[in-house]
Amino acid sequence: MQQEQDLPEAGSQKLEARSNKSVAVIGGGLAGLAAGCALSDAGFRVILFERRPYVGGRASSYEHPGTGEVVDNCQHVLLGCCTNLIHFYEQLGVNDKIQWFNNLTFIEPGGRASRLASSFLPAPLHNLPAFFGASSLSFADKLGIARALTAMMFSPNVADDPRQNFLQWLEKHGQTERSIERFWKVVLVSALNEDLDRLSVRYAVQVFRESFLKSAEAGKMGVPRVPLSDLYGSATGYIRSHGGEVLLRSSVSAIQPDDQGVRISGPGGEQNFDYVVIAVPFQAAAAMLPADALAGPLKQMLGRFESSSITGVHLWFDRQITNLPHAVLLDRTIQWMFHKSKFHQKVDANANQRGAAMPGSSPNAQPASPGSYIELVISASKTLVEKSRQEVLDLALAELAEFFPSVKEAKVVKATVIKEVYATYSVLPGLDQYRPGAKTAWPRLFLAGDWTSTGWPATMEGAIRSGYLAAEALTESAGQPKKFLVPDLKAKGLMRLFG
16 A cells, blocks of 8 residues: 655755745645646646545545445536536546536426426526426416515625524415425435535525526536536646646644644644645544644634535446436435446446546447446435445335336346545525635635635535635735635626625
């Protein structure tokens, strides 16, 4: 096994050609990678430390020891409104590794399907024909949903009210039980990974305004064609090509900032840096903060955060169980089906170490076998955390057969269950007042992470924005201010009248 890597000499000859300002980025998740790439562009000498043997953080992949397959820790998707994430992909040159879909299929137990797709009508009416044609909702359900969406159109800046959760907001706006279960819950539990009675109204409304109402382009869904660490491993090469380093299996145990710089400690020793960006989950950030009086208020803020879990069920069948590439599954524990062998590019087991796909593979490559690889996703999966692997598999297979009867005849060749107990922070009502900005009480120490004050919830887009915001704050502090955030997607059609 590869050993912990020694901390590099910040004054090494290799790095001096770039700049005399060094930055340690702690954490190789999306926030840390975004900050590292942005600061590399700005001419800083970036050293990124990641304790795992791969980058990507909670959006990563690895060779699963029980199956021998490269699996994502959880299926991640993006939408057309994720402008900073899309910009990040373009910066790394991996935007062609995202497959875009313009429609969603909603399936009821028994197999009846409804499809949501945009039409020629201007936003926000572009989904109207498909929406009113959906068989999973009654006409009364649809009228209620339309009234609530109209209210959202006229409310571009909803306050984060600690006294009201989104379920209460829906009840106030006359939503039926079926519309809550088959529309609002389906979208928001998947997008924000929390139950409706624990969701901030501000961010629930933001999801619908940004993705459903602004434009048809905003609602497009992108799915990676390659394992996640293969996708984000490209950032490793990007930082190194700009004179920086990415050190895997390299943890940081202590941080000691002062007015002149920051000393970090790890198994490889100690090293001084001009600046440090902490880009780890909120729990790890709280534990990593300096042990001095200045840390008290920030630790109290982070103590307000809670986590929510996601469970992924990976199934390899001996035959095709459906022709659909993905589907939303209604009224059951399992919520999403991703037919990964329909769009996933085949890579070798070591690809996520290198950030490159297997030579000769095609973005549309299909597996040679007639079988299919399916991933089922259950967001806000608190009820599954204590269940055994076999209990989760039995539940998932029984429910999947209700949507796709061919599952009953298919043989499961391989299977695994991956539980991300601390997958995201919960976007609780009133949490905004406790989300810290990028700057800290220490002038040379900065924060990045989807949990910081980005204006976005716990998403990949929020993580990238946090990395860019940390880079902007750091360059300003260094007297070299630069902007990295890109603008939001503009509203189109009639939505231009509503902001």
